[in-house]
Amino acid sequence: MTPRWRTRLLVGLALAVVAAAIYFPILRRRVQRAARLQQQSEEQARRELTLTLPANPGQPRVKTKLFWASSTEDGVLVPTTVDLPLSDDPVLRAKQVLNTLLAGPVDTELRTLPPDAALLEFYLLPDGTAIADFSEALATSTPSGIQSEQLAVDSIARTLEADVPQVQRMKILIHGQEMETLAGHLDLMGTFVVNTKPSQAPEKPAQTPAPTPAPSGKLTPGSAPGKLAQPEHKP
Amino acid sequence: MLLDVQITLRSVVFLLGGLLPFVLGGAALESFSPARAQTQPATQAPVSQSTQAQPGIVPPVAGQTQRGGLSVVVLDPAHGGTDPGARGAGGMRESDLVLEFSDQARRALEAQGFRVRQTRQGNDDPSLDDRSAMANAQRGTVFVTLHISSTGLPGTVRVYTMTDFPAAAGTTGMITWDRAQAPFLDLSRKLGDIVQGQLSQSFKGSPSSAQAAAVRQLRTTAAPAIAVEVSSVTVEDRADLVRMAPGVADAIARGIAAFRPIYEASPAASALP
Numbered sequence: 243m244t245p246r247w248r249t250r251l252l253v254g255l256a257l258a259v260v261a262a263a264i265y266f267p268i269l270r271r272r273v274q275r276a277a278r279l280q281q282q283s284e285e286q287a288r289r290e291l292t293l294t295l296p297a298n299p300g301q302p303r304v305k306t307k308l309f310w311a312s313s314t315e316d317g318v319l320v321p322t323t324v325d326l327p328l329s330d331d332p333v334l335r336a337k338q339v340l341n342t343l344l345a346g347p348v349d350t351e352l353r354t355l356p357p358d359a360a361l362l363e364f365y366l367l368p369d370g371t372a373i374a375d376f377s378e379a380l381a382t383s384t385p386s387g388i389q390s391e392q393l394a395v396d397s398i399a400r401t402l403e404a405d406v407p408q409v410q411r412m413k414i415l416i417h418g419q420e421m422e423t424l425a426g427h428l429d430l431m432g433t434f435v436v437n438t439k440p441s442q443a444p445e446k447p448a449q450t451p452a453p454t455p456a457p458s459g460k461l462t463p464g465s466a467p468g469k470l471a472q473p474e475h476k477p
Numbered sequence: 478m479l480l481d482v483q484i485t486l487r488s489v490v491f492l493l494g495g496l497l498p499f500v501l502g503g504a505a506l507e508s509f510s511p512a513r514a515q516t517q518p519a520t521q522a523p524v525s526q527s528t529q530a531q532p533g534i535v536p537p538v539a540g541q542t543q544r545g546g547l548s549v550v551v552l553d554p555a556h557g558g559t560d561p562g563a564r565g566a567g568g569m570r571e572s573d574l575v576l577e578f579s580d581q582a583r584r585a586l587e588a589q590g591f592r593v594r595q596t597r598q599g600n601d602d603p604s605l606d607d608r609s610a611m612a613n614a615q616r617g618t619v620f621v622t623l624h625i626s627s628t629g630l631p632g633t634v635r636v637y638t639m640t641d642f643p644a645a646a647g648t649t650g651m652i653t654w655d656r657a658q659a660p661f662l663d664l665s666r667k668l669g670d671i672v673q674g675q676l677s678q679s680f681k682g683s684p685s686s687a688q689a690a691a692v693r694q695l696r697t698t699a700a701p702a703i704a705v706e707v708s709s710v711t712v713e714d715r716a717d718l719v720r721m722a723p724g725v726a727d728a729i730a731r732g733i734a735a736f737r738p739i740y741e742a743s744p745a746a747s748a749l750p
Binding site for chain 1: 560563571627628630642690691692704706708709
């Protein structure tokens with residue numbers, strides 16, 4: 243190889259290094275953007291898989307209360323009323339309202355549940371005990387802390403209380419498993435009180451919703467849903 | 478000619494070596510994204526209750542006389558070990574911060590004449606039951622678990638007590654381990670309200686009374702028990718939280734001192750062996 247070709251080769255390689263130095267950060271940003279899009283697509287696909295469609299799409303819409311964080315007061319839930327074509331079947335109805343709750347409010351800052359969490363299954367026992375099985379993201383993506391974990395559970399309990407009167411208490415599972423805590427603090431070994439009133443018939447569509455007590459959004463320790471009830475007795 | 482080829486090859490290797498950091502750096506950044514980091518479980522692996530629950534314990538029958546006043550405070554700096562708790566900017570970890578809060582609280586409580594035990598001194602992570610056991614093994618005790626939140630209005634402090642749940646004592650009069658807090662709920666609420674009242678004077682925006690929450694750590698504690706949660710790791714500077722420690726410590730110490738006569742007059746405390 244002549245010195246001239248060697249020089250050309252070295253210059254060519256040097257140019258390639260410079261080009262790579264410019265191109266790699268751009269490539270990295272593109273890959274990151276693609277990864278984010280893929281993550282969003284996966285989340286969307288998961289939601290579509292788990293989202294329960296209304297039993298009858300032509301069903302009249304009813305006013306549904308969803309509890310998200312207050313924009314003005316720290317650590318407080320407030321109800322937002324939306325019109326949804328809810329099923330009369332309590333299990334389908336619970337899936338519909340919880341999936342809407344998981345989808346989150348318009349202002350994402352007011353979320354109480356992580357965006358990648360999904361409701362995997364919902365069961366309702368004859369005694370009014372509901373078993374809500376969520377994906378692992380509910381445990382891994384809920385911010386660690388008593389306040390944030392309590393708000394997450396309270397938003398589920400209060401939404402069920404307002405919209406699915408058959409649910410008296412609720413047990414939360416994570417991916418089919420009983421967990422000791424939600425994200426390190428809140429006790430998941432027991433059930434949470436949802437509705438202290440006797441079970442009522444589901445609200446008829448197109449009717450005024452049954453009045454719910456004190457929709458102030460302020461949680462009161464003594465009577466609010468979401469409090470732990472009946473920890474399972476262990477021998 | 479052979480020498481030329483060797484020189485050229487060395488040059489190529491040298492130049493390609495210059496590319497490697499870009500390639501590897503990009504790959505490393507790809508493999509560590511905050512989103513992935515957040516998906517790591519913040520909690521311990523779930524352990525079935527049957528493997529961790531201890532045999533039925535706690536306060537036996539009522540009617541025994543009180544043998545002493547409130548003299549011991551068990552401080553529980555939460556998390557530790559592989560569980561950092563809430564994480565903030567610049568590597569801020571709840572598990573480290575609560576140790577500093579606990580040290581301050583210990584000094585303030587000792588100044589009030591209390592004996593203080595801590596569930597951990599360093600970066601270890603005793604189980605939730607082991608932490609409760611430290612309080613359950615003492616007489617004349619209150620239990621305070623210390624936390625820093627991930628959310629909430631920075632500069633505020635909240636006190637939590639366990640939510641209602643039935644005591645369900647067995648035929649032996651024993652309270653089972655997993656419901657050990659039940660007989661102490663009223664005392665815990667009184668203690669929580671007093672401490673929260675003290676905190677609200679020092680930290681504006683904090684609630685004026687304690688709130689109820691199903692805090693797992695409190696459920697197995699057979700003593701008046703509260704959780705104190707400082708907001709939050711969202712502060713930009715760790716020093717903002719550290720500056721709160723003396724105020725939080727003093728409020729806890731003053732609150733527990735004010736609670737002492739209530740504790741000593743209560744039937745639940747008198748029933749302790």
